[in-house]
Amino acid sequence: MANDRTPPSGISDVAIAHDYLTQRGGAEKVVLAIHRAFPDAPIYTTLYEPQDTYPEFADTRVFTSPLNRVAPLRRSHRLALPFLAWASNRMRVPARHTIVSTSGWAHGFRTAGSKIVYCYSPARWLYQQDAYLGTNKLTPKSAVLKILSPLLRRWDRRKAATATKYFAISTVVQERIKATYGIESEVLPAPHSVDLTVPQEAVELPGGFLDGFYFCVSRLLPYKNVDAVIGAFTQLDLPLVVVGSGPEEKNLAALAGPNCVMLKNLTDGQMQWLYAHCTAVVSASYEDFGLTPIEGAVHGKPSVVLRWGGFLDTIREGETGVYFDAPTPQAVARGVEASRQVAWDEAAIRAHSTLFTEEHFARRLRDEIVAIENREAAR
Known part of the structure; x- marks a missing residue:
């Protein structure tokens, strides 16, 4: 299914938000696991490059920011860094519940209902720059980060405060969320998505x-x-x-x-x-x-x-x-x-x-949505 920049009319029950779909990694596997738990949920993201991420996303409804029109940014999301806060502010998710998969941007999307954040880490490029860049030397990339960091940190902390619920992928991330945002989060381990029924394909090796x-x-x-x-x-x-x-x-x-x-x-x-x-x-x-x-x-x-x-x-x-x-x-x-x-x-x-397992992961997310709805009903 091709990506679209026009959100659906009306309000979805559940939607998924993710920073960008431009690579193949653990975070993208988690997004696919969330989508399997909520198969009717559309996905909102700043950038989407189908050929560079998992092919399963082609079968989902993906809605993107205006940045997605710029092909070089789709091919290298790091080039988009100066513009991603702006693009995230432009993203509006019309859903009663949005499950946000993020390590830096999607928690800034504007949501119509609850915002359940699944955090891989507060942004490394803001709070662990030497580790992220691999050096403490001045480079063009580090110079851009140094200039933008004060503004982006204020934006990042303000957006983190809009969450209804924060989940952390691990204990170390739970501690980092508390230190960075002052937010108490719950540890929810990420699920593996290994499907042993997939036929093995031999790889030619020496x-x-x-x-x-x-x-x-x-x-x-x-x-x-x-x-x-x-x-x-x-x-x-x-x-x-x-x-x-x-x-x-x-x-x-x-x-x-x-x-x-x-x-x-x-x-x-x-x-x-x-x-x-x-x-x-x-x-x-x-x-x-x-x-x-x-x-x-x-x-x-x-x-x-x-x-x-x-x-x-x-x-x-x-x-x-x-x-x-x-x-x-x-x-x-x-x-x-x-x-x-x-x-x-x-x-x-x-x-x-x-x-x-995905079953345990999905059950906890569904339970949280029920808890939010019960609290809303009790008001």
Whole structure:
């Protein structure tokens, strides 16, 4: 279904809002999970580029901001940063209840009814700029952020205060929401969306990889620390498959040796095959949640992850994975070596993944809508 800039006439019961649909990542998977829970809900977003995000969005009703007319902004949402507050202010969602999926913009959309915010993090580019940019040096991007930040922080905090209910994706994000906005939120883990009925599609890999490769799935951004993972596997001389795209793609490709294969834009069937055939999932990212270890767990695969953030909520040390303490090649390598000494129980790992189902996630959102309606009826 093609995107549209004209909202539907009348008021929807439930609508979904998201920052922008221009990439494939965990947040976009959550939006699809919300849509499966509320299949009649239209989606409102600032930018939508169908070829760069999940194809399932083509079967939804997507309404966009005027910025979507500018093709370069659809292809690179970071170019739109100076204009996104304006575009978010222009977005009006005619619905009794709007479920907002956001890490920076969609909580600023104007809603006709309740606004239930599902927050991945207060905007990293406003409150964690060095981590977001990967440097504290002055660059054109950091210069623009420095100029715009005071105004955008005021806008951001004012818009956060318009929420009816705040959910946080993890405990670390719950703490960050309190510190940034002074808002008490409820932790609601994101659901995995692995469908084991999807037929696996084999991915062509070098011969040595078939003996058991390690798997890193990530947007290629500085704070994801994929360079540390590649460096670790160069030291270990073990096979590594990296799936993802982003601004660091060229730099990381230059680091990757013959033991590292970099892929992107894979189908669900190909991703299923890689999870099913990997030895373990590896991530050195500063993740506010981190879906990939859970997706690996659905296939009975352990994880080797940074002891930080959302991973602390989702990994049981020694049972479903191991931690390392710093995003450095040496620390990652030690974590991988430690994981190779464990006799992993695939059944226990799979059982752990059932704590993060779409059914539980959807039920909590529906219960919140009922609670809001009951409060409205009691007034």
